[in-house]
Amino acid sequence: MAKKKNNNKIINIRFNFMWIWGAIVAIIVAYSFFGTGRSEPVAGDWNTVEQMIRNGEVERIKVVNKNTALVYLTDDAIKSYRNGDENSRFKNIPEHGEQLNFTIGSVDILDRDVKEAIADSGLEENPLTVEYFNETTSWSDMLINFLPWLFLIGIWFFFIRSMSRGAGGAGGNIMNVGKARAQEFDKDNPNKRVTFKDVAGLAEAKVEIMEIVDFLRKADKYRELGAKIPKGALLVGPPGTGKTLLAKAVAGEANVPFLSISGSDFVEMFVGVGASRVRDLFEQAKQKAPCIVFIDEIDAIGRARGKNAGFSGNDERENTLNQLLTEMDGFQTNTGVIVLAATNRADILDKALMRAGRFDRQIDVGLPDVKEREEIFNVHLRHIKLDNNIDRTFLAKQTPGFSGADIANVCNEAALIAARNDKKVVERDDFMAAIDRIVGGLEKRNKTMSQAERRATAIHEAGHATVMWMLEDCDPVLKVTVIPRGNSLGATWSVPDEERVHVTNEVLEAKLAGMLGGRIAEEVNYGTLGAGALSDLERSTKITYAMVAFYGMSKKIGPISYYDSAGTRDTFTKPFSEQTAIAIDGEVRRILEEAYARAREIIEANNDKINQMADMLLDKETIYSEDIESILGPSAQSKKEAEEKKAESSQTTEQTTTENTNPKNE
Numbered sequence: 001m002a003k004k005k006n007n008n009k010i011i012n013i014r015f016n017f018m019w020i021w022g023a024i025v026a027i028i029v030a031y032s033f034f035g036t037g038r039s040e041p042v043a044g045d046w047n048t049v050e051q052m053i054r055n056g057e058v059e060r061i062k063v064v065n066k067n068t069a070l071v072y073l074t075d076d077a078i079k080s081y082r083n084g085d086e087n088s089r090f091k092n093i094p095e096h097g098e099q100l101n102f103t104i105g106s107v108d109i110l111d112r113d114v115k116e117a118i119a120d121s122g123l124e125e126n127p128l129t130v131e132y133f134n135e136t137t138s139w140s141d142m143l144i145n146f147l148p149w150l151f152l153i154g155i156w157f158f159f160i161r162s163m164s165r166g167a168g169g170a171g172g173n174i175m176n177v178g179k180a181r182a183q184e185f186d187k188d189n190p191n192k193r194v195t196f197k198d199v200a201g202l203a204e205a206k207v208e209i210m211e212i213v214d215f216l217r218k219a220d221k222y223r224e225l226g227a228k229i230p231k232g233a234l235l236v237g238p239p240g241t242g243k244t245l246l247a248k249a250v251a252g253e254a255n256v257p258f259l260s261i262s263g264s265d266f267v268e269m270f271v272g273v274g275a276s277r278v279r280d281l282f283e284q285a286k287q288k289a290p291c292i293v294f295i296d297e298i299d300a301i302g303r304a305r306g307k308n309a310g311f312s313g314n315d316e317r318e319n320t321l322n323q324l325l326t327e328m329d330g331f332q333t334n335t336g337v338i339v340l341a342a343t344n345r346a347d348i349l350d351k352a353l354m355r356a357g358r359f360d361r362q363i364d365v366g367l368p369d370v371k372e373r374e375e376i377f378n379v380h381l382r383h384i385k386l387d388n389n390i391d392r393t394f395l396a397k398q399t400p401g402f403s404g405a406d407i408a409n410v411c412n413e414a415a416l417i418a419a420r421n422d423k424k425v426v427e428r429d430d431f432m433a434a435i436d437r438i439v440g441g442l443e444k445r446n447k448t449m450s451q452a453e454r455r456a457t458a459i460h461e462a463g464h465a466t467v468m469w470m471l472e473d474c475d476p477v478l479k480v481t482v483i484p485r486g487n488s489l490g491a492t493w494s495v496p497d498e499e500r501v502h503v504t505n506e507v508l509e510a511k512l513a514g515m516l517g518g519r520i521a522e523e524v525n526y527g528t529l530g531a532g533a534l535s536d537l538e539r540s541t542k543i544t545y546a547m548v549a550f551y552g553m554s555k556k557i558g559p560i561s562y563y564d565s566a567g568t569r570d571t572f573t574k575p576f577s578e579q580t581a582i583a584i585d586g587e588v589r590r591i592l593e594e595a596y597a598r599a600r601e602i603i604e605a606n607n608d609k610i611n612q613m614a615d616m617l618l619d620k621e622t623i624y625s626e627d628i629e630s631i632l633g634p635s636a637q638s639k640k641e642a643e644e645k646k647a648e649s650s651q652t653t654e655q656t657t658t659e660n661t662n663p664k665n666e
Contacts, residue, residue, distance in 0.1 A: 024151055042093055044071065044100040046113065052077070053117040053128055060129045061114065062098070066107050070098035074127060107132070183260050194248040200379045201372030201404070202242055208233065208363045209246060212338060213254045216290050230360040232328060232339040234298075236346040237365030240405030243342035246365065247294045250340065257288040263300030266320050274301065274320030282327040282337065289336030298341040304350045321350060328358040347565075367403055370396050376404050380411040387427045395431055398478070398495055410434045436493075441486025449489070456522060457482050457489045458614035460532060463521025464492040464514060465613065465628060466606050467599045472636035473510035480613075481622040489532060492518075505553040508543060512595035513602075515540045520600045521610055540595070544588045554587040606632065 049071055052058050057077035062070040073081070078099065081090040093099040104110045111130065118126045196206055215222055215229050222229070235243040251258035261281060266274040285291045301320045328339060341359065343349065353359065368376060373396040381392070399407060413434035418426040437443070449457075461480050468474040475494040482490040494514075519533035552559040562575045574581065603610065609631050616623055616631070629635065 024147070027147075040094070041070070041098045042090060042100050044102045046102060046104075046110075049100065049102065050113065050117045053114065053126075054121040056121060056123050056126055058128050060127075060131060063104065063107060063110065063130065063132045064135050066132075066134075067103060069102055069104050069110065071100035071102070072097075073099045184257060193252040194245065195252045196249045198379065199242060199245055199249050200375035201368040202246060202365060203372075205235070205246060205363050205365050206249075208361060209250055210253070212292075213250060216254055216256050216292070216338070219290070229336070230338065231357060232341065232359040233361040233363055234346070234354070234359040235340065235342040235363050235365050237344060238367060238403060239344050240403035241365045241367060242404045243344075243365050244296055245404070247296070247340055247342060250292060251294070254292060257285075257291045258294065259285060259288075259291065260294045260296070263295055263297045263302070266301050267317065274316055275323035278320060278323040278327055285337045290338075291336065292338050292340060294340040294342075296342050298353075299343045299345045299348060302341075302343070302349045302353050304348060321353070325350075325352055325358065328353075367401060370400075373399055373402065373407060376407045377411070380408050384411060384415050385425050387425045390426075390428060390431075394428075398432070398435055400495060406438065409438060413437055436481075436485065440488065440491055444484040444486075447484045447489075449484075453489075454482060454618060455614060456526065456530065457532070458617040459521050459525050459610065460518035460530070461490040461492050462610045462613040462617065463517040463519075463599075463603055465517075466521070466610050466632065467517030467602050468492070468494055468514040469628060469632050469635045470602050470606070471510040471513060472640045473507045474514045474637070475511075476635060476637050477625055477628060479622060479624045480617060480628070482617050483621050488535070505547065505551075508547055508553070509591070509595055509598075512540050512543060512592065513599040516592075516596050517599045517603060520596065520603050521607075524600070524603055524607055525611070540592065541588070544591050545584070547591065548584050548587045554584075554591075556587055557583060 049058065049061075049069075052071075052073070055077075057073050057080075059072045059074045062072065064070060073093075078093065078095060081088065081093055081099075082095070084091065090099075114128070114130055118128060196210065199206065212230060212233060215227075219229070235246060237243055247260070251260070259281065266277050281293065285293050301317055301324065303317065303321075305318050305321060339359070346354075346362070354362070374392050377392045377395050381390075395410075399410065402410070410431065411434075414426050414430040417433050417437075418430045421430075423430070461482060465477050465480045468477050478493045478495045480490075480492050485491065515536045516533075518536060519529065522528065522530050522533075547553040548557055550561050550563040552561055557580070564575075576584070613623070613628065613631050616627060620627070625635075
C-alpha cells in the first residue's frame with residue numbers, strides 16, 4: 001500500500017488586539033437577541049392587578065424597594081392567558097418569574113387595597129401573599145447596562161489614537177496635529193551616514209551644494225567679503241537621478257543640524273494643519289540655526305496657485321504654500337536657515353516660490369553621461385563579486401539614458417540572475433541579460449508561436465537591422481533577438497557609441513528609415529502588411545510631427561515652433577489655423593514617405609542577406625554585431641569613423657611636412 005503523505009501544515013495564528021473588540025461586539029449582539037432566554041414581564045397598573053386578585057389569579061406580590069411591585073400569577077392563570085385571545089396583551093407573558101410589574105405610591109395604601117380586593121373576591125381560600133424586599137443593583141447588572149457605552153468610548157479612543165499616530169507629530173497626541181514631523185539627521189550613526197564620496201557623477205551639482213555646506217562651516221570668510229548666505233536651493237531633475245541622495249550627502253557632510261520632511265507631510269484633511277506645520281518646522285529650524293531644512297517632493301505643496309482644478313482660492317494647499325512663502329522670505333527673517341528642496345516637476349511650481357530670495361539657486365540634476373555612468377557603476381559594484389573580465393566602460397556604453405537608480409537596479413538584477421544560475425561570480429552575460437530585462441521586459445520563451453510567425457518576426461527584425469546598418473547617421477546596431485519580451489515578439493538593440501548633443505534633420509530622417517525597415521521587409525518578402533509594426537509607426541509619426549511642428553525642420557512650414565514648454569496652453573485649442581494644420585499633415589506625410597522609399601530601396605537591394613540573417617536568427621535566437629558584419633560587411637558607421645580617422649591622420653602628416661620644410665630662423 002502506498003503511504004499517505006501528511007499534508008497537514010502548521011498554521012501560526014498571531015494574536016490580534018481586534019479580537020477582543022470582536023468578542024465584545026458578539027456578546028452584546030447575543031445578549032440583545034437572546035437576553036435571559038425568557039419573555040419580558042408586562043407593564044401593568046393597579047386596576048388590572050386588582051381585577052386579577054378578585055378572580056383568584058394572583059399567587060403572590062413581591063414589593064421591591066417600596067416602589068416597584070412584581071406580580072406572580074398562578075399556573076392556571078398563566079396557561080389561560082397564554083392560550084387566550086390572540087389580540088390580548090397578556091398573550092406573551094413569561095411562564096417563569098414575574099408576569100406583571102407596576103409602580104406603587106405607598107406601601108400602606110397597597111396593603112390596604114390588597115386586603116380590600118381579597119375581601120371582594122368572595123373566595124374562601126385566596127392564594128395571594130404579599131412580600132417586601134430591599135435589593136441593590138449587582139455588579140453584573142451594572143456591567144451589562146454600561147457595556148455598550150464602554151464599547152463606544154473604547155472605539156472613540158481607538159480612532160483618536162490612530163489619528164494621533166497619523167497626524168499628531170512626534171508627540172503622538174491629537175493636540176500635536178499641527179506639529180511638523182521633521183526628522184533630524186543623526187550624524188553620529190556611521191551606518192546611515194552618506195557623504196559626497198557615495199554620490200558618483202553630478203560634478204556640477206556637487207560643487208553648488210558643497211559651496212552651501214562650506215558657507216555654513218566657514219561663514220566668516222564669506223561675510224568679510226559682504227556675501228550673504230543663499231536662502232534656498234532647488235534640486236530639479238528626472239526621477240532616479242540622485243536628488244534625495246545628494247541631500248543625504250549634504251546631511252552627512254555638514255556639521256550643522258539637518259531637518260528632513262516630505263512635501264506630502266504638510267497635506268492633511270484638517271483645515272489649517274498644513275500652514276501650522278510649516279510654522280512649526282521653521283520655528284524648530286530657527287532654534288537650531290545654523291540649520292538646513294530639506295523638503296522632498298515640494299511639488300506636493302508648491303503647485304502654482306489658481307491652477308488646482310476643482311478647488312477654490314481658499315484651498316488648503318494654497319494656504320500651506322502661502323505660509324511657506326512667508327516663512328522663506330517674509331516680514332520676519334530666518335537667519336542661518338537654508339532650505340533645500342527636490343522635485344522632478346519644476347514646471348508646475350509657483351513663480352513666487354522660484355524667485356530669487358526664496359530659492360536663489362536652481363540646480364539641475366540631469367541624467368548622467370557615459371563617464372558619470374561609469375562612476376556610478378563603480379559605486380554600485382563595490383559590494384558585488386565580479387568576474388575579472390568585467391569592463392565598466394563597456395557597461396556604461398550599454399546604458400544610455402539610464403539614471404542612477406536604473407544603474408543600481410541593473411547591478412542588483414545581474415547579481416540575482418547570476419545567483420539563479422548557480423554562478424560563483426557575476427559575469428558580463430548577466431549584466432546584458434539584466435539590461436534586456438529592465439528595458440525590454442520579462443523574457444517569454446514559452447510564448448506559443450508557429451514557425452511561420454517566428455520567421456515573419458525574424459524578417460521584421462532583420463529589416464530594421466539592415467537599414468540601420470547601411471545608414472551612417474543611425475545608431476550602431478548592438479544585437480538582434482527574436483526572443484519575446486514584454487509585449488514585443490523581438491527587438492533590435494542599437495546603442496550610440498557617443499553621447500549625441502546636436503541632433504540634425506539628417507539623423508532624424510535616418511532614424512525614421514530604420515524604424516520603418518521592419519514593416520517594409522515583411523511587405524517585400526510576404527506582400528502583406530502586419531500589425532506588429534504598430535509601435536514603429538507610432539514612434540516614427542511622433543518624431544515626424546516634432547520635426548515639423550516643434551523643431552522647424554520643414555521648409556514649407558518654416559522656422560516656426562508650436563511647442564509649449566510651460567504647459568500653460570489650452571488643450572482644446574490649437575496654436576495654428578486649419579490651413580496650417582493641413583500643411584503640417586502634408587509635410588509629415590511627405591517626410592515619412594521619403595523615409596519609407598529610402599528604406600525600401602536598401603531592403604530590396606539586400607533582400608537575400610535579410611533572409612540569410614533571418615535564418616541565423618531562427619537558429620541562434622540572438623545575434624550580435626559580429627554576426628551581422630559577417631553577412632552585411634562593415635557598417636556605414638564604422639566606415640565613416642575610419643574615413644574621419646584617415647582624414648585626421650593625413651592632416652597631421654601634412655602639418656608635420658610643412659613644419660619640416662619651413663624650419664624656424666634662429
